[in-house]
Amino acid sequence: MFGLIKSIQRDIQAALERDPAARNVWEVILAYPGFHARQLHRLAHFLWNLGIPVLPRVISHINRFLTGIEIHPGARIGEGLFIDHGMGVVIGETAEIGDNCTLYQGVTLGGVSRERVKRHPTLGNNVVVGAGAVLLGPITVGDNARIGAGAVVVQSVPPNATVIGVPGRVVAIHDPETGEVYRPPDPLADTVRELQARVAELERRLAELEARYQEARICD
Template sequence: MAETRRNIAEIDPTWQRITTEAEAAVRDEPLMGGLIHACVLHHKSIDRALSYRFAAKLASNEMSMVVLREIADDAFAADPGIIEAARADLNAIYERDPACHRLLQPILYFKGYQAVQAYRIGHWLWTRGRKDLAYFIQMRTSEIFGVDIHPGARLGKGIMIDHAHSIVIGETAVVGDNVSMLHSVTLGGTGKEEEDRHPKIGDGVLIGAGAKVLGNIKVGCCSRIAAGSVVLEEVPPGSTVAGVPARIVGEAGCDQPAVEMDQILDH
């Protein structure tokens, strides 16, 4: 086993770090050994671990863990970009969330990370016309994690959803790379309109807790949306908006708001 892990380390140092953290966690808390071995140490790669975690969390009497693992494995094999995005999401959380001290934590405990990875599998199904199965993944993700991301939505890489309670992202929403959002964020429509009806969030945007962005509007790159805001109009790049309805209150204050995670408005 040790020799196998050394070989893995030469190929994938990130996975080696995760397994090293997992081994330390078992030593520190033996009662967690069963869970940590099942989720991490029994697997040879991050994609196998994520496949297992996805299936274990979403399995039910309606869809077995075996079937869900096959779906995830098929998705990862067909589109390596899913795992590339999963790695970027993992690093984003580690770099931005002060509560995350190990790469192991999001895989085991953070529902925002796990929900986004489930969405990515559902989106893969959606783009291949397997919409009923994609809807099932959306339903189970919402039931288990309290995160409702339509499989038709398009999310970039390096996504961090902190706390992740009551997140809603609509069908035609687009979220760029390196976006951070907190709990109770809605990227929704404004009524019963059809076609392209949801927000387009640029790269590097920070969306505060409870913010609602409604309609087919653009939120410019590296901008900030203050907590509790209701955004109904386009947001220019590099700006901060706040209020109900939201208005521009200043510049973003830094080059990468989503990374800095600074939500304090200047007075």
């Protein structure tokens, strides 16, 4: 019981630390659907692990009705999860979430298989998933990774990485020891920069031709 109380306190503290709009403990307890969803999932997950049929799914269904957040009773969630806003969040049966993770509204941790196997993502510790991001399949997202809003991630993400885009691609890897940021080559960005350079060159040549044309008209 003492461990449960400490876990709930950690959930409250997570909201206070990560949401500047959270003013006090009672505001989190009474007015944060992400907090409510987490506590109802605790009950559903406990009953699920006991092998009790139907009831855990009913609690999950009630949870979705009350909070707009759908968490399967089988999902495994660590300490200090903060679901901000929360509407539309979906966490599948075999999903696993580490400690101190943050999910924003519209996040999906979904599966791509109909087999009864591990088919949902695993998030490490301190992972942040932006609004509307979709993570599919039994991929692993490493500790301290950040998934940008609207990204669609179908491959595993290394620790300390930042992922954006559709499909999701790693655009930066942060070294927590040195503070340095490594940016891997981005063929798409390189192509865009090359096209921009070509357009600039064409505009320069066009300006020169227009200037010569105007000079020729004056001479005539």
